[in-house]
Amino acid sequence: MSPSAPLSPSPGPLRKVQVTVVSSKAGSPDNGVEDARGGVMGPAPVVDDGDDDALERRIRRKVDLRLCTIAGILCSLNLLDSGVLSSAAVTSMLSDLGLDHGNRFSVSIFIFTISSIAFQLPSTIAVRVIGPRLWFTAITLAFGVITLSTGFVRTWQQMIVLRILLGAAMSGIFPGLSYLISTWYPRREQQLRFAFMQSGEVVVLATGSLVNYGLNRLDGRAGLEGWRWMFVVQGLCTCVIGMVTYWWMIDFPENSHQSFYFLTPDEATIVSKRIQTDRGDLIAQDFALTKVLVHAKDPKIWAFASMFFMQNIVSTALSYFVPIILEGGLGYSPNAAIILSAPPYYYAVVPVLISSYFADRFRIRGPVIVFNALCLITGFAVLGFAHNSGARYFGVFLATGAYVGNWAALTAYQANNVVGQWKRVFTAAACTMFNGAGGIAGSFIVRNIEAPSYTTAVWVSIGSHILMISVVAGFSVHFYFANKRQSKSGGILENTEGFRFTY
Numbered sequence: 001m002s003p004s005a006p007l008s009p010s011p012g013p014l015r016k017v018q019v020t021v022v023s024s025k026a027g028s029p030d031n032g033v034e035d036a037r038g039g040v041m042g043p044a045p046v047v048d049d050g051d052d053d054a055l056e057r058r059i060r061r062k063v064d065l066r067l068c069t070i071a072g073i074l075c076s077l078n079l080l081d082s083g084v085l086s087s088a089a090v091t092s093m094l095s096d097l098g099l100d101h102g103n104r105f106s107v108s109i110f111i112f113t114i115s116s117i118a119f120q121l122p123s124t125i126a127v128r129v130i131g132p133r134l135w136f137t138a139i140t141l142a143f144g145v146i147t148l149s150t151g152f153v154r155t156w157q158q159m160i161v162l163r164i165l166l167g168a169a170m171s172g173i174f175p176g177l178s179y180l181i182s183t184w185y186p187r188r189e190q191q192l193r194f195a196f197m198q199s200g201e202v203v204v205l206a207t208g209s210l211v212n213y214g215l216n217r218l219d220g221r222a223g224l225e226g227w228r229w230m231f232v233v234q235g236l237c238t239c240v241i242g243m244v245t246y247w248w249m250i251d252f253p254e255n256s257h258q259s260f261y262f263l264t265p266d267e268a269t270i271v272s273k274r275i276q277t278d279r280g281d282l283i284a285q286d287f288a289l290t291k292v293l294v295h296a297k298d299p300k301i302w303a304f305a306s307m308f309f310m311q312n313i314v315s316t317a318l319s320y321f322v323p324i325i326l327e328g329g330l331g332y333s334p335n336a337a338i339i340l341s342a343p344p345y346y347y348a349v350v351p352v353l354i355s356s357y358f359a360d361r362f363r364i365r366g367p368v369i370v371f372n373a374l375c376l377i378t379g380f381a382v383l384g385f386a387h388n389s390g391a392r393y394f395g396v397f398l399a400t401g402a403y404v405g406n407w408a409a410l411t412a413y414q415a416n417n418v419v420g421q422w423k424r425v426f427t428a429a430a431c432t433m434f435n436g437a438g439g440i441a442g443s444f445i446v447r448n449i450e451a452p453s454y455t456t457a458v459w460v461s462i463g464s465h466i467l468m469i470s471v472v473a474g475f476s477v478h479f480y481f482a483n484k485r486q487s488k489s490g491g492i493l494e495n496t497e498g499f500r501f502t503y
Helices: 049-088 093-097 104-130 132-150 156-170 173-184 187-216 226-248 253-258 265-279 289-297 299-329 334-340 343-362 366-385 389-416 421-445 455-489
Strands: none
Touching: 049 104, 049 132, 049 156, 049 173, 049 187, 049 226, 049 265, 104 132, 104 156, 104 173, 104 421, 132 156, 132 173, 132 226, 173 187, 173 265, 173 389, 173 421, 187 226, 187 265, 187 334, 187 343, 187 389, 253 265, 289 299, 289 421, 299 334, 299 366, 299 389, 299 421, 299 455, 343 366, 343 389, 366 389, 366 455, 389 421, 421 455
């Protein structure tokens, strides 16, 4: 294919692609390609050096448009659930279902998280074993049906049961998509792609808050309360998205011929070579549970996971309780609280894209995480200690933008510093499990009896991000000296020749 010729569409969804891959394996059986596929496969296309960058940019755009868009939409469903629940919490839902007694509402939040934690590792493995198209389609349809059913529950016990099923259905979305994106891009390009995913996620979430306001005004129509309309409409929309996912979602680079009208064989070869050159882990070993669980011995993975715990303490508190803060703490009406929940998420698109662009451009990760953490600390300080309602609402903006920005930064941080397909699966699942555990903690730190200052939430959020900065500092020192030793002695990091940590 001439590098200057227009990229032609793939003539069909099931064209087999042959790729040239050269293993850079140096001891880890998970890093190489010398499995059943046989090592070297087929000749690579010849491309003039002068046009390499232009061709790669065009292929990247195709991958961005297909993968990052659907990833953002699917990830938003998880956040939309928290958006619907938080919006419904300022309507009659709590009293209608008896969730206003004791800590039943908090239980309905964290029981979803517990269920999600339990299923995250098997669900992330299923993405690799079953394939992204089938798996994401199945769990999205399940999510839609369960959400739709939530609109018709009559008791708080029924609500709890559906929350458990919902957590299981959505357990693989975030870790599975994070893992899939990491397989398609070299490390130097990953954070901006995670930012694209996060941007789509928060835009849909913010729009969902506005839609919830409109749906709440349907209160009484067809015999349904306004909060029930929120669940019914979201459930129906999710079912439609689930059906579209089967054709929109793409497979892994080496299996891109299984995607529906996507890359040409030459384009797929170029993508595969880029990944193999970057880190040498294009193709995974055949699945065995021991090949996944063995990576639990790496303490680095648990340090990454701990930062996601610290992160999600804050994000869960904000996403579930911002309307409650706005209504109970700042004195806005229920409808105004729902509407005012949206602008901070629209704003968050700006810091996540800008910080991720510079992180990829200069190939840095730690300093961006620290900067976002400092912004969040400032935002929560304003939210907790300012007396003016406008200033406190500004604190919500600052904190929301910072934690959304750090989602992309933390995801890129862990994805940049592990090698091997099954290690990526385990790390993504472990980080998301700890993320969920942070959600359980976050569901309890916003205490209504502390309104309007919410002292516990403010100090826990600030403290968690001071600790996050400390972990990043420790990582930076470790990675610096590890890279230095590798340069001097020619040692091997992550069982891969030439690999260097990104910090």
